[in-house]
Amino acid sequence: MTLVVIPLREDYWSTFEITDEDVEFLYAFLLEREEPQTPGQLTHALVKDRLAREQKAAAKQRSAAGEVYIPKEAHSAGDRLTFPALGWKTGMVTARRPANTFMPNGFQVITVVFEDGSAMEFASECEDHILNEPVVVSQDDPLLSPDAIVEQHGVSLAEKLVAALRSNDDFVYIAGRWFPRALLVDVNVGNLNLAEAVLDMAGGGPLPTAELLPQIDLPNPDNERLTEFSLDLALQEDGRFDEVGSTGKVLWFLNRLEPAEVLKPPLTLRYQEFQYDRSLLSAQMLELEQQLDDEHSPAPEHMEMPGDEAEIILIYPHWRAGTLPIAPRLRRFFPSAYESPRILFSFIDEGSGEEFRAWVVRLEKYVFGLREWYLKHGVMPGSILKLKKTGNPGQVAITTEAHRSTKEWVRTALVGADGGVVYATLKQQVATAFDDRMMVYMTSEVEALDRAWEQRAKAEPTFEKAVVDTLRELAKLNPQAHVHVAELYSALNVITRCPPGPLMARLTSQAGFVHVGDLHFRLDEAGGGGER
Amino acid sequence: MNDIRRPSLVKPSVDTHFHIDFEWWSQNDREWRVYLRNLLTEDEQTRFAEIIADDVRVDWVDPETAEVKPVDGLQHILITHTAQQEGFLSAHTALVEAIFRLFLKTGNKPMSAQEIAELLNRPPMTVLKTLSGPRVYRGIRPILG
Numbered sequence: 001m002t003l004v005v006i007p008l009r010e011d012y013w014s015t016f017e018i019t020d021e022d023v024e025f026l027y028a029f030l031l032e033r034e035e036p037q038t039p040g041q042l043t044h045a046l047v048k049d050r051l052a053r054e055q056k057a058a059a060k061q062r063s064a065a066g067e068v069y070i071p072k073e074a075h076s077a078g079d080r081l082t083f084p085a086l087g088w089k090t091g092m093v094t095a096r097r098p099a100n101t102f103m104p105n106g107f108q109v110i111t112v113v114f115e116d117g118s119a120m121e122f123a124s125e126c127e128d129h130i131l132n133e134p135v136v137v138s139q140d141d142p143l144l145s146p147d148a149i150v151e152q153h154g155v156s157l158a159e160k161l162v163a164a165l166r167s168n169d170d171f172v173y174i175a176g177r178w179f180p181r182a183l184l185v186d187v188n189v190g191n192l193n194l195a196e197a198v199l200d201m202a203g204g205g206p207l208p209t210a211e212l213l214p215q216i217d218l219p220n221p222d223n224e225r226l227t228e229f230s231l232d233l234a235l236q237e238d239g240r241f242d243e244v245g246s247t248g249k250v251l252w253f254l255n256r257l258e259p260a261e262v263l264k265p266p267l268t269l270r271y272q273e274f275q276y277d278r279s280l281l282s283a284q285m286l287e288l289e290q291q292l293d294d295e296h297s298p299a300p301e302h303m304e305m306p307g308d309e310a311e312i313i314l315i316y317p318h319w320r321a322g323t324l325p326i327a328p329r330l331r332r333f334f335p336s337a338y339e340s341p342r343i344l345f346s347f348i349d350e351g352s353g354e355e356f357r358a359w360v361v362r363l364e365k366y367v368f369g370l371r372e373w374y375l376k377h378g379v380m381p382g383s384i385l386k387l388k389k390t391g392n393p394g395q396v397a398i399t400t401e402a403h404r405s406t407k408e409w410v411r412t413a414l415v416g417a418d419g420g421v422v423y424a425t426l427k428q429q430v431a432t433a434f435d436d437r438m439m440v441y442m443t444s445e446v447e448a449l450d451r452a453w454e455q456r457a458k459a460e461p462t463f464e465k466a467v468v469d470t471l472r473e474l475a476k477l478n479p480q481a482h483v484h485v486a487e488l489y490s491a492l493n494v495i496t497r498c499p500p501g502p503l504m505a506r507l508t509s510q511a512g513f514v515h516v517g518d519l520h521f522r523l524d525e526a527g528g529g530g531e532r
Numbered sequence: 533m534n535d536i537r538r539p540s541l542v543k544p545s546v547d548t549h550f551h552i553d554f555e556w557w558s559q560n561d562r563e564w565r566v567y568l569r570n571l572l573t574e575d576e577q578t579r580f581a582e583i584i585a586d587d588v589r590v591d592w593v594d595p596e597t598a599e600v601k602p603v604d605g606l607q608h609i610l611i612t613h614t615a616q617q618e619g620f621l622s623a624h625t626a627l628v629e630a631i632f633r634l635f636l637k638t639g640n641k642p643m644s645a646q647e648i649a650e651l652l653n654r655p656p657m658t659v660l661k662t663l664s665g666p667r668v669y670r671g672i673r674p675i676l677g
Contacts, residue, residue: 071598085597099591099600102583102609109591109600121600123593131598 013153018164025049026161027170027180036177036229039158040150046161047146066090069122071129075110083122085131089114096124174232174243174250185227187234191216195231196240196254204257206344209235209250244344244359246335246393251344261368262342262359266321267453269366271296274463274502277509284519285504288485295325295365296499308389313435314374316381316494320446322371324385326360333387333396334360334367348390349373350399358396373398378431382411382439382490385432401433410434411477411487413494415445419452421494423473438490449494456496466496467506471513471523482520544664544674546649546656549642552635554607557671564671568606571636572614580609595639611636627654627662632670642675 029045030037037045066080075081079093091114099107107126113119123129150157165171165178172181194216199205209228212235218227232250235241242258245251255263273296281289289297293312310330318324326334335345343360347369358369377400379385388397412426428441456462470492475481485507489500507513507521514524544550557564569577569584583590583605592603614620615636625633630652635643643651645660652659663672 069598071593083597100589100602101591102580102605102613107591107593121591123591123598123600126593126598129593129598130595 013149013157016153016157016160018160021053022046022050022161023164023168026165026178030171030178030180031183034183035225036174036179038177039162040154042165042178043154043158043161044146044150047149047157051144051146070132071107071123071126072132073124074108075124081112083112091115091120094119099123172233174229174236177229179229179233183226184233185218185230187218187231191218191231192234192238192240195235195252199241199252199254200257205253206244206251208245209252212252242342243340244342245340246343246345249394253344258342259359259368261321261323262361265361265364265366266317266323266368267450267457268317268320268497269323269364270457271497271499274498276502276505278501278505280505280508281501282508285485285500285508288519289500289504290329292486292489292500293325293327293329294499295327296497297327297501299328310387312385312387313438314379314381314383314385315438315490316440316442317497318366319374319379319381319383319442320450321366322368322374324367324370324387326362326365326367330387333389335393345394345396347373347396347398350386350388350397355395370398378429380430380432380434380439380441381494382434382437382441383432384435402431406430410439410441411474411491412441412443413491414443415449417448419448419455421449421470421473421491423477423491425477435486437484437486440490440494452495463496463498463502464506464510466492467503468512468523470495471521475523480516481522482516483522485519485521488521544645544660546646546660547644548664549644549675550635550648550663550672551642551675552632552640552671553673554604554640554671556668556673560668561671565606567670568610571610576609576614580605580613584609611639623653627652627658628669631659631663631672635672 026042026046029042029049066082069075069081069083075093076096077093080090081093082088082090091112093110094113095111097109099109101107105127108124109121110124111119111121126132162173165173170181171178172184173179195212198212198215199207209232213224213228213231216231218231232243235252236243240255242253242255243250244253278298286300290300294315310333312324312327312330314324324330335343341361341363343362345358345360346355347358348355356369356373358367360367373379379400383400386399386401388399390397406429407427408430409425410428410430412424412428414422414424416422423440426441430439430441467488471483471488474483474487474491485500485504488507489498489503492498492503507515512524514522516522554564561567565586572580572584577584582588585605588605589602590605590608591600592608593600615633621630621633621637631648634648634651635641645663646656648654649656649659662669664674
């Protein structure tokens with residue numbers, strides 16, 4: 001049989017709080033290990049320790065309570081018994097009589113009076129009962145198996161553990177691992193200045209800690225990992241250095257030598273969030289929003305995630321900045337990190353095999369480093385790009401299908417000297433596969449558009465006017481003057497950064513926009529043309 | 533406003549637990565012991581004559597806690613001996629009788645219509661309709677509350 005030896009409450013792990021005793025254990029554990037540990041490793045160790053402590057406490061409590069009741073044994077008046085099956089209640093045997101039974105092997109009946117005054121009868125000298133088998137700890141009980149506990153509650157336990165360690169100066173954290181401060185090797189300003197010089201010589205980086213160590217005059221380490229961790233921490237706490245490695249990999253880069261577009265989002269990617277009512281969006285709109293995969297759209301609750309390949313249709317802001325969005329569907333393609341806001345990795349051009357450096361700007365949700373590649377391959381807003389995983393988390397393959405015909409009638413943006421944009425359908429040399437609705441062929445006058453973006457950044461936002469002007473311009477290209485939301489989204493982003501949600505909410509809620517079916521809209525000029 | 537008296541009926545669902553309510557049965561059917569006694573074979577009636585007589589109580593040991601409780605001798609013989617014999621519950625037994633015998637075989641452990649249906653390989657709604665009608669068969673009643 002199996003019995004729960006440790007009387008843990010059902011909600012023991014979900015209501016778990018870190019105590020001073022837990023922190024003391026973690027400190028001792030790290031001192032003993034002499035190696036930085038991940039929150040996952042610490043959580044597992046803590047769960048094991050807690051179980052051991054609870055088991056010890058329960059055993060102590062039971063040994064003080066009395067003999068464990070086993071039905072096959074003989075009991076007599078005056079015996080003090082503990083009943084595992086009744087939550088380890090304790091009572092005294094007060095009487096004994098033969099059982100009234102037709103069973104061939106009779107038994108005795110004992111009366112037990114519990115500490116609360118209640119009395120019950122139990123079988124004694126009863127050979128055939130499940131409680132006669134020894135009490136064992138259930139290995140399958142999810143309340144008692146460290147692996148099962150970590151699997152079920154690991155995330156919340158690790159969060160509580162990390163919160164407790166963060167508030168304690170005795171622990172330090174870097175690159176996803178914790179360590180006791182007391183074991184750190186002293187790294188002084190001189191060592192850090194040397195590290196800066198080494199990185200400077202390497203063009204800013206990236207260099208792993210192991211390559212920096214021999215060049216910065218730190219004394220020969222007894223424990224190399226300890227010294228490495230100490231240097232990592234010192235570099236992390238110094239603003240001159242950025243850790244740019246993906247998850248589990250520590251790479252250092254000089255902050256001042258990082259591209260400006262990585263330190264601060266390029267102008268075309270800056271989005272001033274609009275408040276809007278998402279309940280205005282129809283199911284069809286929500287589906288389109290998901291397809292458009294804008295990094296500022298909220299992540300849907302349920303989403304079909306791509307396998308090892310994904311396609312993305314580029315929009316102007318990313319084309320101009322030489323970036324890609326880290327939209328929910330694409331997030332898994334790019335390396336991530338525990339803490340680093342910027343991660344260095346490389347793209348590999350699937351066609352040529354050429355490899356080039358790129359940056360994940362994690363918090364602002366974009367990848368930088370593609371401007372030259374876009375120009376080289378004739379990529380335009382509306383081009384379809386393909387991303388592929390390579391098996392190496394620090395490398396992502398990128399490609400675009402070449403377009404078959406050389407000249408194509410496409411929507412072309414004509415930019416005036418004042419930065420104003422009008423559209424015409426012109427025959428252009430198109431180099432890549434593209435989406436008909438989202439294609440915006442850019443001629444070479446983007447500098448005027450840059451100036452217009454700069455001016456708009458300083459002025460009051462004029463979102464409604466931008467929507468109306470863009471819809472009016474696009475309507476001219478179509479005899480019915482109908483414009484699809486995807487066309488409008490792509491063209492609107494030529495002049496201002498806006499995810500599809502706020503645009504669709506305005507098209508739905510404001511007078512002057514008429515839905516003519518299948519996500520096509522037209523301006524009702526007589527009704528105010530959408531302007532308020 | 534006048535008080536409206538509502539009947540205290542609760543509609544059972546396929547998840548409502550049922551059992552043989554021997555106490556209710558004994559108070560509502562004078563023939564209940566005769567029916568139970570007839571389930572015993574002639575040999576058993578002779579062998580356990582003293583125990584199955586009216587008002588004889590025997591000591592029953594709870595299979596999980598080993599607590600001893602006094603139970604009716606006839607019920608005890610039926611549950612622990614007769615119902616455990618091969619052929620007590622066959623595939624051809626009528627539904628009401630099969631449900632009753634199933635409860636005896638399983639120690640009168642409370643079961644839902646869903647669970648009964650699975651063990652007897654019958655549709656759960658048929659079991660539920662049988663057990664939740666106005667007539668109480670063989671003391672089988674829902675456990676409410």
